[in-house]
Amino acid sequence: MTKTRLGIIGGSGLYDIDGLQDAQWQQVDSPWGTPSDAILTGVLDGVDMAFLPRHGRGHVHSPSTVPYRANIDALKRLGVTDVISVSASGSFREQMTPGDFVIVDQFVDRTFAREKSFFGMGCVGHVSLAHPTCPRLGDACETAARNAGITVHRGGTYLAMEGPQFSTLAESRMYREIWGCDVIGMTNMPEAKLAREAELCYASVAMITDFDSWHPDHGEVDISDIIATLTGNADKARSLVRRLPDLLGADRQPCPHGCDIALEHAILTAPDARDPDLVARLDAVAGRVLAP
Numbered sequence: 001m002t003k004t005r006l007g008i009i010g011g012s013g014l015y016d017i018d019g020l021q022d023a024q025w026q027q028v029d030s031p032w033g034t035p036s037d038a039i040l041t042g043v044l045d046g047v048d049m050a051f052l053p054r055h056g057r058g059h060v061h062s063p064s065t066v067p068y069r070a071n072i073d074a075l076k077r078l079g080v081t082d083v084i085s086v087s088a089s090g091s092f093r094e095q096m097t098p099g100d101f102v103i104v105d106q107f108v109d110r111t112f113a114r115e116k117s118f119f120g121m122g123c124v125g126h127v128s129l130a131h132p133t134c135p136r137l138g139d140a141c142e143t144a145a146r147n148a149g150i151t152v153h154r155g156g157t158y159l160a161m162e163g164p165q166f167s168t169l170a171e172s173r174m175y176r177e178i179w180g181c182d183v184i185g186m187t188n189m190p191e192a193k194l195a196r197e198a199e200l201c202y203a204s205v206a207m208i209t210d211f212d213s214w215h216p217d218h219g220e221v222d223i224s225d226i227i228a229t230l231t232g233n234a235d236k237a238r239s240l241v242r243r244l245p246d247l248l249g250a251d252r253q254p255c256p257h258g259c260d261i262a263l264e265h266a267i268l269t270a271p272d273a274r275d276p277d278l279v280a281r282l283d284a285v286a287g288r289v290l291a292p
């Protein structure tokens with residue numbers, strides 16, 4: 001049994017959380033670059049917490065420049081065991097309306113200008129991503145949202161686009177009608193892939209801000225409408241987060257879905273063929289399986 005440390009990655013509109021005991025913003029160095037911002041650590045109802053604003057306070061990073069590898073590495077380095085990602089998202093479904101939350105369980109990755117893996121030449125690793133989110137964490141997020149009075153939908157496929165521009169009408173229709181996606185955003189990939197490589201349980205909560213551009217009654221995405229919805233969503237997200245420690249507890253059992261042993265048979269490069277520099281950079285992410 002280990003200790004839970006809950007990592008929250010806050011998306012657009014969510015730049016801090018409240019109620020932490022011993023709260024402090026901690027700068028964390030990572031061999032994968034500088035994280036988006038310092039990380040707010042503290043204790044909430046007896047559970048260790050670590051909050052990282054994905055775009056940095058003041059919203060400095062665009063979806064393409066978010067240092068995804070540094071962020072996940074820094075959380076892992078701090079001892080985070082479980083990551084909950086909270087993201088502003090467009091909806092492809094009539095019933096998923098602005099203000100609702102969706103517990104995402106699948107992704108289609110259309111991003112192309114980002115580093116997507118901790119592994120590479122000198123240490124090749126292949127993890128399974130068939131089920132990219134952790135159902136145990138998803139359960140906690142769903143219950144927390146319901147208890148907070150939020151309209152929540154369980155399950156949904158998130159289309160990760162590169163951005164920063166929003167989709168064309170043709171893309172929006174294709175994602176919805178042909179690809180069967182439910183929500184759209186610009187940041188959950190490669191974040192979810194990297195969390196899996198780092199053996200972190202990962203859940204994604206999409207906060208619906210708009211209907212993208214497919215909806216005949218809503219016209220195109222308008223950033224001022226999104227911002228108006230974001231303000232209300234951020235308060236709801238904080239009330240969801242406040243309920244998580246009680247649901248997840250301070251003592252952590254191994255993940256029943258195996259997220260925390262994702263690297264067990266993943267690394268193909270023979271020990272004597274591994275690049276020592278890369279292996280050194282992987283100390284936090286893959287130290288469990290790479291340490292001699």
Ligand SMILES: CSC[C@H]1O[C@H](OP(=O)(O)O)[C@H](O)[C@@H]1O
Pocket residue numbers: 010011012013054055062063086087088089163185186187188226
């Ligand atoms: C504010 S609209 C576009 C912006 O919002 C989302 O960010 P995040 O996923 O971090 O909440 C979306 O992915 C875009 O980056």
Ligand SMILES: Nc1ncnc2[nH]cnc12
Pocket residue numbers: 088089090091161166167184185186209210211212213221226
């Ligand atoms: N419609 C949309 N497309 C991509 N990212 C978004 N974030 C919020 N709304 C979005």
